[in-house]
Amino acid sequence: MRPLLVISIASLAYAAPSIQWKHCTVDNFPALSALAQPDDLQQLATVSTDIIDCAELQVPLDWNHPHGKNITLGMARYKATRPDKRLGSLVYNPGGPGGTASTGAIAQALGRHTYTNATVEHYDVIGLDPRGIGLSTRVKCDPDRYNKRVSLFPTTEEEFQALVEKNRALGESCRNLTGDLFFHVDTTNAAKDIEAVRLALGEHKLNWLGLSYGTQLGGAYAELYPEHVGRMVLDGNLDHAQSETSTLQTEVSTHEDVLNQFFTWCNTTATAEQCPLKGQNLPQIYDDLIAAADESPIPAPGCNGTCRPFVTGEDIRFNLQGGLVYVQKPVGSSRPDWSDLAQILNETISGNATSFSSGFVSFATSESDPSYPDIAIGCLDWSHASTTLSEMIYKSQLSTYLAPHTKGATQSYRYQASCIGWPAPLANPLHRLNQTAMAKAPPILMVNAFHDPETSYVWANSLLEQIPSGVLLTRDGNGHTSYSLGGEASTVIDAFLVNGTLPRRNTVVDS
Ligand SMILES: *[C@@H]1O[C@H](CO)[C@@H](O)[C@H](O)[C@H]1NC(C)=O
Numbered sequence: 001m002r003p004l005l006v007i008s009i010a011s012l013a014y015a016a017p018s019i020q021w022k023h024c025t026v027d028n029f030p031a032l033s034a035l036a037q038p039d040d041l042q043q044l045a046t047v048s049t050d051i052i053d054c055a056e057l058q059v060p061l062d063w064n065h066p067h068g069k070n071i072t073l074g075m076a077r078y079k080a081t082r083p084d085k086r087l088g089s090l091v092y093n094p095g096g097p098g099g100t101a102s103t104g105a106i107a108q109a110l111g112r113h114t115y116t117n118a119t120v121e122h123y124d125v126i127g128l129d130p131r132g133i134g135l136s137t138r139v140k141c142d143p144d145r146y147n148k149r150v151s152l153f154p155t156t157e158e159e160f161q162a163l164v165e166k167n168r169a170l171g172e173s174c175r176n177l178t179g180d181l182f183f184h185v186d187t188t189n190a191a192k193d194i195e196a197v198r199l200a201l202g203e204h205k206l207n208w209l210g211l212s213y214g215t216q217l218g219g220a221y222a223e224l225y226p227e228h229v230g231r232m233v234l235d236g237n238l239d240h241a242q243s244e245t246s247t248l249q250t251e252v253s254t255h256e257d258v259l260n261q262f263f264t265w266c267n268t269t270a271t272a273e274q275c276p277l278k279g280q281n282l283p284q285i286y287d288d289l290i291a292a293a294d295e296s297p298i299p300a301p302g303c304n305g306t307c308r309p310f311v312t313g314e315d316i317r318f319n320l321q322g323g324l325v326y327v328q329k330p331v332g333s334s335r336p337d338w339s340d341l342a343q344i345l346n347e348t349i350s351g352n353a354t355s356f357s358s359g360f361v362s363f364a365t366s367e368s369d370p371s372y373p374d375i376a377i378g379c380l381d382w383s384h385a386s387t388t389l390s391e392m393i394y395k396s397q398l399s400t401y402l403a404p405h406t407k408g409a410t411q412s413y414r415y416q417a418s419c420i421g422w423p424a425p426l427a428n429p430l431h432r433l434n435q436t437a438m439a440k441a442p443p444i445l446m447v448n449a450f451h452d453p454e455t456s457y458v459w460a461n462s463l464l465e466q467i468p469s470g471v472l473l474t475r476d477g478n479g480h481t482s483y484s485l486g487g488e489a490s491t492v493i494d495a496f497l498v499n500g501t502l503p504r505r506n507t508v509v510d511s
Pocket residue numbers: 015016017057058059060067068069070
């Protein structure tokens with residue numbers, strides 16, 4: 001065993017033990033049973049530790065009190081397939097917040113293509129579950145309180161009070177079931193965890209591939225430890241410096257932009273098979289569907305206790321945003337294909353809303369449901385300062401003006417509404433990245449599509465302004481994040497990860 005490395009994080013000593021890797025079995029890691037199907041777990045248990053292994057690391061629950069209680073971080077490592085070409089470890093985050101990273105490494109080990117070939121040939125990919133998530137010490141909440149229905153767009157004082165009361169009661173249940181970790185799942189603590197993992201891995205630098213929320217987590221790491229940044233890729237960018245209103249305006253507009261592109265696609269390039277609603281007045285049909293479902297929720301007969309049995313127009317508006325992502329088909333092409341969404345809309349119009357009954361608006365089935373970390377992290381990270389019905393109506397009016405079809409239903413609005421009354425103070429307030437620190441960071445590759453329904457191109461550019469060494473690669477297309485699409489952007493990302501090659505500034509690729 002290596003001797004302990006005593007390092008300084010937040011100017012306090014932390015002894016990073018070396019990591020003990022083990023076979024990824026439920027016996028070794030009981031939390032695995034909640035992350036994969038029984039068949040997959042059985043198969044995983046037969047996969048050699050030469051291919052994948054798992055580990056845990058103890059870190060302080062609160063990095064401001066490094067000698068207090070510990071929590072566990074869990075991770076899975078998919079090992080470099082060409083050990084002769086191995087460059088080190090690459091820590092991967094798929095976004096969320098609340099997304100599990102270990103499951104990506106597990107999927108890859110089970111033969112489901114998750115990472116690019118260049119990535120896996122040269123790196124051990126570390127699927128590190130951030131605190132609160134997956135194999136790490138989990139956020140837990142009461143599912144009944146989570147599932148209680150309230151509108152996030154209150155129009156009366158009564159509805160507003162119901163919203164605040166739900167938020168408070170849910171938050172209280174999370175606090176009681178999770179313990180003190182409830183107050184410390186913010187991105188700053190999570191970024192310090194990454195530094196502990198880097199040291200425990202014995203890596204000189206942190207190589208990082210962060211998608212979506214993974215850009216915020218990676219950015220937070222770079223701000224704290226600029227001199228330890230290795231090859232860092234931020235794909236699908238969030239900007240933690242914008243005000244509540246400005247965040248809302250930006251995300252609302254990009255969601256609406258992509259919905260309009262979907263409408264046009266359906267009426268023009270799509271075949272009638274791809275879009276059963278082709279040739280009709282789709283924007284009107286969509287608006288009518290939302291109004292009708294708000295009036296009389298549509299059944300979701302396929303749910304059977306695992307999703308919401310009825311779906312409102314508001315549910316559809318929120319879950320639509322997820323339906324508009326990942327659309328390039330076939331792999332590597334630049335052509336959008338929203339046929340899945342078209343099919344789902346057609347099905348919903350004919351009275352079966354099953355496919356809109358899960359997503360951002362999800363249904364929890366246990367105290368360890370994977371839905372919870374998203375809101376627990378979101379409420380510590382994103383400002384939610386409204387305290388009155390009037391302020392909510394103001395946001396709704398502004399959003400409806402900017403986005404007449406989607407009317408403000410976005411992920412950032414969800415935190416702004418769902419965190420009012422949350423029983424924990426904001427832990428990671430909005431701020432521009434520290435420019436003194438960022439000046440020390442090596443080149444960072446940023447990637448964003450023009451028409452991303454979730455992370456706006458505007459955010460990528462405002463984050464770029466805060467990263468002097470940032471080089472932004474633009475993809476002229478749709479979809480949220482680019483790494484997995486197998487097109488030109490994936491090739492550029494691989495070239496950076498493997499060879500350190502950066503694209504010229506202002507490069508735009510088509511796929
Ligand atoms: C917390 O974890 C660190 C690193 O493994 C260890 O050195 C320390 O003793 C642990 N602290 C407690 C209170 O368990």
